Amino acid sequence: MSASALADEPGFLEALFARRAVLVSLIVFLVILAAVILAPLIAPADPSAMSVRNRLAAPGGDYWLGADAFGRDVLSRLLYAGQVSLTIGCGVALVASVVGIVFGLVAGFFRRLDGPVSRIVDAMMAFPDILLAIALVAILGGSMINVIIALSIVYAPRIARIVRASTLVIRELPFVEAAQALGSSTGFIMINHVLRNIVSPIIVQATFIFAYAMLAEAGLSFLGVGVDPSTPTWGTMINEGRQYIDQAAFLIFFPGIAISVSVLCLQLIGDGLRDALDPRIAKEL
Amino acid sequence: MTRYIVQRMVGMLVVVLLVLTIAFVIVRLAPGDPAALMLGPEATPAEAAELRERLGLNEPIPIQYLSFVGNALRGDLGTSIFFNQPVTRVLLARAEPTVYLALFSLIIALIIAVPIGIYAAYRRGSWLDQTAISTAMLAASVPSFWTGLMFQRYLATELGWFPAAGYGGPDADFWVRMGHLVLPSIVLGIVNSALILRFTRASMLDVLGEDYVRTARSKGMTEWRVVLRHALKNAAIPIITVIGLTFALLVSGAVVTERVFNIPGMGNLVVSAVLRRDYPVIQGTLIVVATLYVFINLLTDLLYLLVDKRVRY
Numbered sequence: 001m002s003a004s005a006l007a008d009e010p011g012f013l014e015a016l017f018a019r020r021a022v023l024v025s026l027i028v029f030l031v032i033l034a035a036v037i038l039a040p041l042i043a044p045a046d047p048s049a050m051s052v053r054n055r056l057a058a059p060g061g062d063y064w065l066g067a068d069a070f071g072r073d074v075l076s077r078l079l080y081a082g083q084v085s086l087t088i089g090c091g092v093a094l095v096a097s098v099v100g101i102v103f104g105l106v107a108g109f110f111r112r113l114d115g116p117v118s119r120i121v122d123a124m125m126a127f128p129d130i131l132l133a134i135a136l137v138a139i140l141g142g143s144m145i146n147v148i149i150a151l152s153i154v155y156a157p158r159i160a161r162i163v164r165a166s167t168l169v170i171r172e173l174p175f176v177e178a179a180q181a182l183g184s185s186t187g188f189i190m191i192n193h194v195l196r197n198i199v200s201p202i203i204v205q206a207t208f209i210f211a212y213a214m215l216a217e218a219g220l221s222f223l224g225v226g227v228d229p230s231t232p233t234w235g236t237m238i239n240e241g242r243q244y245i246d247q248a249a250f251l252i253f254f255p256g257i258a259i260s261v262s263v264l265c266l267q268l269i270g271d272g273l274r275d276a277l278d279p280r281i282a283k284e285l
Numbered sequence: 286m287t288r289y290i291v292q293r294m295v296g297m298l299v300v301v302l303l304v305l306t307i308a309f310v311i312v313r314l315a316p317g318d319p320a321a322l323m324l325g326p327e328a329t330p331a332e333a334a335e336l337r338e339r340l341g342l343n344e345p346i347p348i349q350y351l352s353f354v355g356n357a358l359r360g361d362l363g364t365s366i367f368f369n370q371p372v373t374r375v376l377l378a379r380a381e382p383t384v385y386l387a388l389f390s391l392i393i394a395l396i397i398a399v400p401i402g403i404y405a406a407y408r409r410g411s412w413l414d415q416t417a418i419s420t421a422m423l424a425a426s427v428p429s430f431w432t433g434l435m436f437q438r439y440l441a442t443e444l445g446w447f448p449a450a451g452y453g454g455p456d457a458d459f460w461v462r463m464g465h466l467v468l469p470s471i472v473l474g475i476v477n478s479a480l481i482l483r484f485t486r487a488s489m490l491d492v493l494g495e496d497y498v499r500t501a502r503s504k505g506m507t508e509w510r511v512v513l514r515h516a517l518k519n520a521a522i523p524i525i526t527v528i529g530l531t532f533a534l535l536v537s538g539a540v541v542t543e544r545v546f547n548i549p550g551m552g553n554l555v556v557s558a559v560l561r562r563d564y565p566v567i568q569g570t571l572i573v574v575a576t577l578y579v580f581i582n583l584l585t586d587l588l589y590l591l592v593d594k595r596v597r598y
Contacts, residue, residue, distance in 0.1 A: 122300050123575070124307065126304055126578045127307075127575045128536040128578070134567070136314075138558075218431075219541050223541065238434070246442060259431070260431070
């Protein structure tokens with residue numbers, strides 16, 4: 001079933017929102033998303049307008065969330081930085097899914113390629129995510145696109161593993177055999193019969209990867225090996241604020257909250273989706 | 286069983302070879318000449334040519350690959366450009382804080398997660414269970430460096446309960462060095478406890494529903510004994526697996542935490558290596574860590590044999 005058919009499925013939304021936390025997370029996440037997208041309209045100030053007189057101004061007054069070392073409005077910077085952080089998270093979830101689906105389908109469908117692809121996936125997953133991402137960004141260079149590429153390489157094996165496992169099951173079902181008997185091409189069967197039936201575990205995993213990628217991006221930016229430091233992201237804001245942590249801890253506090261709330265919402269949404277899409281797994285965790 | 290162990294060893298060797306291959310490929314993904322990249326913009330073409338020669342970059346790729354794998358299997362991971370020393374020696378010199386940090390934080394994570402996980406499963410649905418689950422979820426959502434910075438700011442700098450940063454200086458004795466690891470280990474331990482807690486709870490829930498637990502209870506065994514002797518023993522396997530899996534999390538966390546607390550370990554080394562474009566060090570760290578991960582997961586699998594007598598291969 002396709003993603004849109006999924007939402008029409010009777011009982012899906014009821015099941016998804018059965019837990020209050022999932023509904024709240026979805027609303028909070030949509031609010032964050034809307035605020036970040038509408039940043040040019042709702043930001044109280046120009047995020048790069050400096051004001052020496054107001055450097056490190058405490059939260060309150062004209063600066064709701066304070067001002068940084070250059071007197072720039074923290075709230076406005078948070079909104080604009082969110083555009084980059086969320087784009088990276090979403091981009092990684094999409095690219096990693098596409099790459100993972102291709103490798104997973106190939107491994108699950110062609111027995112001869114299963115061994116090699118699965119071993120490569122094992123080897124890729126032996127590298128801790130931040131470490132592999134650091135190495136890849138170091139080699140590729142730090143730009144938003146390269147961070148998305150690096151993190152997609154890091155997380156694609158997770159999708160590939162799930163897609164492979166599900167494909168192995170679906171491949172043996174009678175309707176695949178029937179399609180083969182009717183003369184459908186392998187590519188058509190892979191996309192129309194197999195992929196359509198494993199959309200839900202992919203969506204669940206992609207939601208988690210969205211969350212992990214945002215955490216990883218923040219980590220890379222904090223280490224100074226992520227996107228160009230002049231591009232504000234929630235991670236680079238923390239990195240910049242670090243040297244003023246004793247006088248102005250709020251410079252670090254607010255971006256940290258922004259990351260944590262977004263990631264928490266995504267994880268809860270992922271949990272809710274998993275429960276609603278597959279009641280069988282729900283019991284296990 | 287011997288056959289199973291041999292099979293797993295061979296499988297491990299294949300994955301390690303692939304790890305080496307991936308590490309080899311990554312450095313060659315660099316756009317342009319890696320030697321020029323490593324030396325930075327000020328280098329003259331002659332210097333780049335000299336470095337290319339020294340790194341063997343003028344050889345055909347298959348020859349480079351074979352000598353790279355051959356050297357790595359003999360324990361030679363190349364020479365650091367910055368330190369002009371073998372990568373293995375550079376890594377070993379910084380291994381101590383990282384190893385202790387990982388070890389302490391794993392112990393702290395277990396101390397937090399296992400008892401709470403067991404109790405949460407035992408009192409499923411109670412307020413304590415729900416609090417434990419939501420706190421674990423929250424802990425997994427907060428960036429570890431942010432927790433580190435906050436703890437450092439308030440518990441170390443302001444209250445002075447812990448050393449704020451560093452590793453005690455070059456001549457510090459063992460206990461001073463370990464003292465500097467306490468706060469970082471707590472931070473990393475909290476972050477890593479989340480996953481272990483969820484798994485402990487889940488596997489205890491599975492086991493508590495089993496027939497033999499009911500039997501043990503009906504025999505009049507005390508609850509304490511039922512939970513610890515019967516249930517925990519059987520829930521141990523998934524818990525051991527997840528401990529093996531948290532190794533990756535632990536290393537990722539250590540890289541960032543060492544940077545927060547300015548601890549001169551392998552994590553700090555690899556980040557500095559990126560900033561210095563010292564590719565052999567980055568490559569060497571990747572290889573050492575990934576190989577360790579593969580090895581630890583083999584070990585946890587073999588531990589099954591010892592813990593659960595039902596498992597026969």
